Amino acid sequence: MQKKTTVWLAFLALMLVGNVALAQRVLTGRITDGQQPIAGASITVQGTVAGTSSDNDGAFSIPTDQETGNLEIRYMGFLTKLLPYSNQSNLGTIVLEPNSNEFLDEVVVVGRGVIDIAEGRKTPIAVSTITQKQIEAKVGSQDITSSLANTPSVYITGQAKGFGETAMTTRGFDQSNTAFLLNGQPINGMDNGSLYWSNWSGMSDIASLIQIQRGLGSSKLAISSVGGTINFVTKSTEKQQGGFLKQSVGNDGYLKSTIAYNTGLMSNGFAVSAMFTHWQGDGYVDGTAGKGQNYFVSLGYKVNDKHNLNLMITGAPQWHNQGYTATLQKYLDNGRRFNSNISEVDGKSVNYRKNYYHKPVANLNWDWEIDDNASLSTVVYGSIARGGGQSQRTDATDERVPYLAADVNNHQWFGLVTNYNRQLNEYLNFNLGFDLRDYKGEHYRQVTDLLGASAISHTGNVNFDGPIVTSNTYSTNPWSAWSDRPGNAEDRLAWDYNQIIRYGGLFGQIEYARDGFSSFFQGSISQQQNIRKDFFQYTSGNQKSKDVNNFGYNVKGGLSYSIDNHTFFGNAGYYSRQPFQNNIFMNYANDINPYAENEEIVGLELGYKFTSQYIDVNLNAYKTTWANRVTGESRNASAEDVETYNPTGDPSLLVEGDYLYFSYYGVKQDHQGLELDFVSRPFTGLQVTGFASLGDWVYDGVNTSITRNEDRAVLATTETDRTGDQVGNAAQTSYGLGASYKIIKGLYVDADFRAFDRLYSSKESKSGEVMELPSYQLFDAGVSYEWNITPKNTLSFRVNVNNLFDKYYISEASTSIFQEDGAEYWNGINTSNTVLVGVGRTWNGTVKFTF
CATH class of the missing domain: 2.60.40.1120 (Carboxypeptidase-like, regulatory domain)
Structure with a gap:
């Protein structure tokens, strides 16, 4: 034995x-x-x-x-x-x-000329960079946005709405006014600028780097973000053979399994990296379960010393049930896990609100080293998406038969970005490139569940006489959404229209750097064509709108000077940005909006950087104005909303819990502030980080607001003077500290503290006042251990606890209700206000085996 x-x-x-x-x-x-x-x-x-x-x-x-x-x-x-x-x-x-100039070579293996990492330009900007190791440690079961939570002027909200439902603001500007790039490819929605993180739930698995460039940024593309630019750089084809297995668990039944393998560079010049992830969970808030997958395949081919090719395909099919806002009193009565979307059906709690989506993305990068002084980088990309959002509806008969339907948002999007770079001499560098995009969006409503009925009827399509009877249903499985879709007009309810957007931009940059001094100038011009085809409200031959063509441009430049460990810089820019198509056509029809002129954005920045062996410090000051502003938002209707927008009480117009859609025109925003961040290394084994931002973000001018219900019918048009009102849904004052400490070899502990103040509601009161929400503080903590079994085999562990002290706080509000007779209050807030309560204490743990 x-x-x-x-x-x-x-x-x-x-x-x-x-x-x-x-x-x-x-x-x-x-x-x-x-x-x-x-x-x-x-x-x-x-x-x-x-x-x-x-x-x-x-x-x-x-x-x-x-x-x-x-x-x-x-x-x-x-x-x-x-x-x-x-x-x-x-x-x-x-x-x-x-050597910061080596940054691109180490992280960006492909697409160096089109991936706009700040270190690719010598003149500094306000920037924060999050590495793959930080992403893997901090994100856990959260959205990728959580990795940006400890950076100045960034505010994350929406976690309580379900998987992939978070939203972030940068310097007080929402996601539609922040440019998001994936390996140099724009990924903001072309129709409205929005970004839905549920479509990118796999980003935390495939990102090797995230860089947030606040304000003007370093992007050379013909894009014009207001708040900043966020670059996601994915993993490319690994040059070394190996892989890993990873298993994560978390609160409320969260499970996530990942497997990855790399062939390494083979003798034929090819290399393949692949990864697959499956996740599922019940969700922190009641009724917000979700499930999905993520796949990633990267094929690299080194043609020769001059040419390098890399093909990446990734996608994150998923479905998740949704939470939303409610009155503060309902949260206090029912607990912070309360979900206003849940209703009682046959004695059971049911949430019919559901998002499902599958958005594969493919891009092919070609890098050509022309000679020692010149290179050309090109990315060709495409995305074909299917999915939508489900809710309960009633049919057009007097019996008001209930059924489930999904508002579908399909699209196909193709584009090309190319950039030529030439080192003109020892001190002068030149870039020139273009950006082409072609987008088609398809929108309609389809039945997903008849709830026991044999058929339902609907009206409104002018191409049919009388009610249309529909008995076909379509799946909400994100994989099935590709083929299971209505091919006939009879099964397309409420609306049926296409959006077509064609975009072409030319951009360039020249930069001079010598003896500690650097300067740059960037410029771009772009032309955008918008077409709308409506098959629901218009008869054959009249379905296509007029072509709307808008010319846009931007210019920006800057200077910097470095002496010893100190760098001083200043940047300025002006953008004339074309409006999004959703704001060009009014009333969800082919009517052209007279308010939809080019938006005007002016940005000014001053900065100071100090680097040393023990501490790095960045200090930035900024001022951004945004005129001819056109925006929109949506939310669940509160009881006050029903009273305001449906005084007759007609249930077909609006009931509590229905979505309301708001479009805003005319008002200007003026944002200015200071930002500080630092990294300190006082002694071996300890690293301390910190950030602070102080903003003053206000509106200026008269705001025209159009309110619509879920059927896009106009409920109200109002004008309000919002001069001096505070911009809401983002904390104007925030600060935080973090620390990481090595206890013994391989064992690390870390903690983060964040505080938020001067957070305001997104809506003013009837008298024009804006409600300020209570300030709050959050603590997160984590521990990591890594065991090197062999030189090539590693076993690592990570545990996170977020909101360690289970702080009860309001993360956003969509009403401003102040003193009322007989009202109840919590921390000075009238409990009849519609709010979103933040997520309580959560945890997750991960074990990873690398081979």
Whole structure:
């Protein structure tokens, strides 16, 4: 028995060390920046496929059968180091030298010319960068937006609405006024600028880097964001063979499983990386269960030293039930997990509000190193999406038969971005490129469940006489949505129209840098064509709108000067931005909106950066004005809304809980503020981070507001002077601290504190006042442990607890109701206000095996 045990132990040991046993020796060492260990540095034996990465203590070990050679050591933001070795096995402490110009080479393997990372330009901007290691540690079961929570002037809300329902503001501007790019590809909706994180639920798995550029940013594209630009850089095809298995669990039945594998660079020049994820959970708020997958495939091919190709395909099919706002009193009576979308059906709690979507994205990157001074980068991309949002409806008969229907939002989107870069001389660099997009959106309502009825009837399509009877139903499975869709007009309810948008932009940049001084100038011009085809409200031959063509442009420039550890900079820009199509055509018809002129955005920035061995500090001041502003929002109708917008009490117009849609025109926004962030390394093993932002964001002028119900019927048109009103749904004052500390080798603990103040409602009261919400503070904590089983096999653990002290707080409000006779109050807030209460204490844990 003892002999058999010995044999099995020997066999197990052989399996663990794998090819290490075949190597003649193992090279070891420790990577640092001169003070702190560097975790995640890439170490390879030059000329071989042998490779590994440094652990949390900077330590590494790598097997090799070569007696002499060079180790190639790479890490983001540092110079690549070639370290020769001969007879020694322990290489000791290896210090890497910082060099921000190497940033792109380390992280952006493909698409260098079209992926606008700030370090690609010498003149600084207000920027925060989140690495893959930080994303993996912090996100857990949350949306990818949570990784940006500890940055200045960023406010995250909507977590309580369900999986993928978060929203973020940047310097007080919402997501439709922040540009989001995926490997250089614009991903904001072309019709309204919106971004729905449920469509990108796999982003936390595939992102190797997130960079938020507040304000003017460094983007060379012909885009004009108001709040800033956020770049998501995905993993590219890995050059080394290996993979990982990861399992996550969390509160309320959350489970997530991931498997990934990389072939490494093969002898034929190809390499393939693939990943698949499945997740599911019941949701923190009652009735907000969800389930989905994420797939990622990246195929790389190194044609030769001049040409490199990479094809990426990714998607995140998912469905999730939705929560929404309610009166504060309902939360206090029913608990913070209360969901106003839940109703009682046959004695059971049912939530019919559901989002389902599948949005595959493919992009092909081609990088061409023309010569030592010139390069061309091009990305061709496409996205074909299917899905929508389900709710309960009633048919057009007097019996008002209930059924479930989905408002469908399909689209197909193709584009190309290309950028030519040339180093004109030692000090002067030049870029020129263009951006082409073609978009078609398809919108209608379809029956998903007859709820026991044999058929339902609907009206409104002018191409049919009288009510139309429909008995067909269509799936809300995100995979089935591709093929299970109505091909006939009889099964398309409420509306049926297409949006067509064609966009072309030309952009360029020139930058000069010498002896600590740098300057840049960027400019772009663009032309956008908008067409609307309505098959519901118009007869054949009259369904196409007039073509609406808008010309836009932007210019921006800046100066900076660096001396020793100090850098001073200033940037300024002006944008003339075309309105979104949803604001060009009025009344959900082909009527052209006279208010929809180009929006005018002016941005001014001043900044200071200090870097040293122990601390890095950034201080920014900004002023942004946004005129000819055209925006919109939606929310569940409160009892006050029903009283205001449906005084006759007609249930076909509006009942409590229905969606209301608001369009706003005319008012200007004026945002200014200060931002501070720092990273401190007081001694080995401890890192302290901090941020603070102080904003003053107000409206200026008379606002024209059009309110519509779920059938897009106009309920009211009002004009309000909003001069001096505070901009809502984002904390104008925020600050926070974070710390990470190494207890022993491989074991780290970390914690974050965030505070939010001067948060206002998004809607003014009947008298024109805006309600201020109570300030609040949040604490998060986590612990990580990494065990290097062998030089190539690692087992790591991570546990997060968010809102550690279970703070009860209001994250947003959509009414401003003040003092009333007989009213109840919570922290000075009238409890009849419609609000969203933040998520309480949550947790998640992850175990990952890397091989």
